[in-house]
Amino acid sequence: MTNDITMTTAELLENMDAAREQVDAFLAELTPAQIAAPSTPTAWSIKDHIAHLGVWAEGMVALLNHQSRWGAMGLSPEFMATHPGYDQMNHEIYLRFENVAWPDVLAYFNDMHATLKSVIVAMTDSDLQRPYGEFDPNALPDRAQRPVVGWIIGNTYEHYEEHLQWMMEGLEG
Numbered sequence: 227m228t229n230d231i232t233m234t235t236a237e238l239l240e241n242m243d244a245a246r247e248q249v250d251a252f253l254a255e256l257t258p259a260q261i262a263a264p265s266t267p268t269a270w271s272i273k274d275h276i277a278h279l280g281v282w283a284e285g286m287v288a289l290l291n292h293q294s295r296w297g298a299m300g301l302s303p304e305f306m307a308t309h310p311g312y313d314q315m316n317h318e319i320y321l322r323f324e325n326v327a328w329p330d331v332l333a334y335f336n337d338m339h340a341t342l343k344s345v346i347v348a349m350t351d352s353d354l355q356r357p358y359g360e361f362d363p364n365a366l367p368d369r370a371q372r373p374v375v376g377w378i379i380g381n382t383y384e385h386y387e388e389h390l391q392w393m394m395e396g397l398e399g
Contacts, residue, residue, distance in 0.1 A: 245383035265396025
């Protein structure tokens with residue numbers, strides 16, 4: 227993640243909306259069977275990907291509101307104290323939504339996306355450049371001084387694009 231991301235709030239929201247429109251267009255073409263079927267390369271279903279995206283957005287909402295990012299994502303302090311990698315974290319998130327019905331997962335994703343957008347709308351362009359550590363006083367030193375906008379990007383439109391690609395590949399494979 228670079229330290230010199232220059233982006234306005236309007237540009238960030240525009241990029242989020244564009245990526246979200248792509249996800250929505252993709253989802254609109256799917257059958258319930260396609261949404262539920264595990265696929266490659268991740269062995270996750272499309273439902274699992276959408277739940278995952280919602281949880282990471284919820285983590286950003288918490289961070290930007292100076293709350294526990296990991297707690298909002300359902301990751302306990304005890305679990306996080308074990309220094310899990312992203313694969314372990316994502317597995318815990320997967321388990322949280324494993325038995326949640328598709329309509330509820332989609333509603334959750336929609337809610338988290340809208341909530342995150344409302345938080346970002348209230349931010350100024352200079353707020354996006356504030357260090358991550360101002361939002362999370364317990365941030366690891368390697369991330370504390372970098373602009374928070376990088377994490378917002380990585381947990382919104384870049385994350386949507388990454389998972390959209392995996393979901394599309396899963397349908398092809």
